[in-house]
Amino acid sequence: MTNQQYQQCLEACQDCATACHQCAVACLNEKDVEMLKTCIQLDLECAVICNAAATVMSLEGRFSDQLCRVCTDICNACADECEKHAQQGMEHCRRCADMCRKCATACEEMAAVGH
Amino acid sequence: MTNQQYQQCLEACQDCATACHQCAVACLNEKDVEMLKTCIQLDLECAVICNAAATVMSLEGRFSDQLCRVCTDICNACADECEKHAQQGMEHCRRCADMCRKCATACEEMAAVGH
């Protein structure tokens, strides 16, 4: 993975963490919060793991690839959930799902080839 | 502060956290680490506070402005230290100082006017 790809992966993790938190807070303010419980739960978990992945990458950590593997899995799980609500017109979920897929792809590459 | 300015402040905090960690690790690999002890110490502290500020902003937190005030102070302290080493040709310190000043300015505005 080139330095540029590494930097892009790091930024995808940061953007995903932000989108997840923004989605969680927007979900909390929707009329039917009950329906969005799993989404909020996954958003919060995903944000923590993305943030840790970005931080470990910024430290040039040697466990970046292992952490990126976990990050791929949670991002895909979060995107799966968000896409359900995106289909019902929730813009924050659509945006979050996009960021999660982008992050999952970048982290999968990072986990596979390392830095 | 407009939504766009808010988002820019959030991203300035994330970029600054990344630059601080990258600077800390680069400092650790310099020949004269001894001279860079204070720089590493401030880098690490600054990264934690910038990260927290970005996270609280992504959560639309009501204490964002208070946290941004602390962020301004640590960013300026870190930039002051990095600039000393930037003058001696350390590129990672120059880059880190730039990011810290940019973040300090954005956070100062956020602390002053709120969201």
Place this chain on the structure above:
Amino acid sequence: MTNQQYQQCLEACQDCATACHQCAVACLNEKDVEMLKTCIQLDLECAVICNAAATVMSLEGRFSDQLCRVCTDICNACADECEKHAQQGMEHCRRCADMCRKCATACEEMAAVGH
């Protein structure tokens, strides 16, 4: 502040962050989530700031006292909200309020006298 008090403040921040997250997740699983929106929101914000305070203290950061001041404020705000629900019998809110008050007191002392 003695080393022992410093260590206790750091641990109060960690315990508070944990209690806040546990309260947020328990709130999400209550029947009437709608009523607990503000509580979840404050829990999440409080957890981030407590975590940052604990981390900066573990780094012997020189901005620990400033951060502890913000921590006192968010902890008291979170405790105020949790206490409302504790009165209605929510055990996770009662526990969270207790941890928040303990953390607020320790952080206030830290902010006042430093390390």
Place this chain on the structure above:
Amino acid sequence: MTNQQYQQCLEACQDCATACHQCAVACLNEKDVEMLKTCIQLDLECAVICNAAATVMSLEGRFSDQLCRVCTDICNACADECEKHAQQGMEHCRRCADMCRKCATACEEMAAVGH
């Protein structure tokens, strides 16, 4: 894993993160920092991952076990490095190694049996 074991694993992660940061800062203040570069690097990485594991566990996250697996590996790597310096009399490295092994054991159990 019982609730009590889960809580103990979470606290082991928090204690380890604290010990790692304290070790990193103490290393920075040793006379021969050069010799401790790898130790500082691993300390910082270990602290981030332990912190993330504790946070995800406090959120009852479903990826806790995957994250605990990564945590076990970085904790053992950090302990291996710290033990070298503990043999040379560095108390902070001895303490950090102890916390890392304790955390690695708890996380290994968590990764194996889940919650």
